[in-house]
Amino acid sequence: MNLKKIRCLGIPVFWGSGLAEYKGKSYRFMVMERLGEDLQRIFQDCGSKFKKEIVLQLGARMLDTLEYIHENEYVHGDIKAANLLLGYSNPHEVYLADYGLSYRYCPNGNHKQYQENPRKGHNGTIEFTSIDAHKGVAPSRRGDLEILGYCMLQWLCGKLPWEQNLKDPVALTKAAVDLCFPPLQICSTGEIAMFLAGVSSLAYDEKPKYQALKKILLDGLQSSGMRYDGPLEFSTAAASARNRCAAKVNKVRQVPSIFNIPGELWTNTSVREPRMQDAN
Template sequence: MAGKWRCLSRQPTEWLKGKVIGSGSFGTVHLAIDSSTGALFVIKSAISDAGITSLKNEASILENLDSPYIVKCIGKDVSFAENGEIKHNLFMEYMAGGSLSDVAQNFGGALNEKLIRLYTREILEGLRYLHKNGIVHSDVKCKNVLLGASGAVKLADFGCARRLNDNKVSSHKTSSQRYNGIGGTPLWMAPEVLRNEALNFAADIWSLGCTVIEMATGRPPWGLDATSKNPMAALLKIAKGHELPEFPRHFSDEGLDFLQKCLERDPEKRWTSEKLAGHPFVTGKLTYTQCSRKEVAFSPTSVLDVARYDSEYDDDSCSPDELVSRVPFSVKCCFMEQNFLLPKHASENQLESSDNWITVRSR
């Protein structure tokens, strides 16, 4: 292994690789077991140039982080694939519960507000830690929040993360990191990020608000029904319009106010992670307005009970994997005004994935 590596946990020296438990444009994720201890961990592997760049960026971000709210990286190495190509590997902590997206799908499609408050509080702790260390995650969403067997959640997937100078970096400057631009998942991106303006910690707060909506509804923010006919128009609406994604109708007063503080279109007015950590939504009890008694009267069988929605999006015949398209990274991109971020022939499913998106800028 080339280069100096500050390992916060003992790196496995002898291990067995198990089944594939995830994949993306970067490569694959395998379950693995440490032969000397019997401990489980995961291996993220990449062969493509884009995947290796993402993996190296993730390693450089994680190598000096140590927080109970951030997934741990326990080492890295280089090996050879069966065809002789060089494969870069990153050893990561194993989170038995999978992602919050998996949890929601396994328990009816959406989460109860009591559980959302718990998870949001821990996501916020992770963001507070990152922001104090000058790092913006850039891709906060349910798929990138992992659940441990004990119920603890941790932020994961730092392939798009950025280490900011003076707490701010301008996205029009050339970067040596992933795709020479800002990454992320379009429907969770802040308006200013889609406009290719300066990136700062406020972008993570917008994505957090979108993630809360995702937990509460089981759907992406903005909803697939709004993007199915013209996804480019949907992105233009996010970037240049004045609307906000629809808030969950069954949410408490505190939940609605929390979303309002996260989804402020002006990034300067958006609450910080530090300030949000003291919000009643993550510190207090549920309070409902008179008009929301209908939702309060609903008595779930558990905190993981599904929220009720009248939507043609809910389709039991469609598996979670079918909701995310996997297409080659070499998606053609086109220019829009003000260096807008858009793919050609985008489908609604591509807007739910951080795969295949690059920043297009004039030179």
């Protein structure tokens, strides 16, 4: 964060995990910081469209988050609005959650080899799946950035041009290739077209030029008079929902913890039975 001069890395804080017994059953648990509303709900509150400035802000911030993940030998693999959550105490911060599809693409510095496998094709959230993933190729850095580009395209335009083909992965793949590689002016935004062009030029195992891609988005922000770390100004309805969420922070009842976890993590106003999934 100091190196990049950013105030929020965009990765939720992990406090611990383990195994617990509850009513005669074993459960695995994980403790992480509490986050706020996800962007998918806000996207819907905004009429399924974000302002260009918001799209560029979110894209630039996620580039920093993904660069950090990539530098630690992993890719996320499932970037989408439902997995992007605002901060609970600061709704102008955004965090990338849900690492269920994350993949170690470069164990011990050795990048996975490009190898197509149709049996593993179309993994992930189908409308945002990268071209590599459609072909059953192991996830890579360029795939993450491609998915981010699709997200920005949807947020700005309201929908992706291949959403009517979600039940036909082959047709969806062809539509994505034809429309985005090389990128066309699907929407009135040069920045996202330039971003996708930069991503499409990457080799499978090539390290992305994160700062060059980020500059494309930052230049668009600058021309709009907005800042990378400025407030996230969604619609009035969405902002009201976020403000209600943030207001709950002031009503937190501190709950003692045998794990000595800071009190702000315990944000329920009453003690309830834990919500758990059976580990079996």
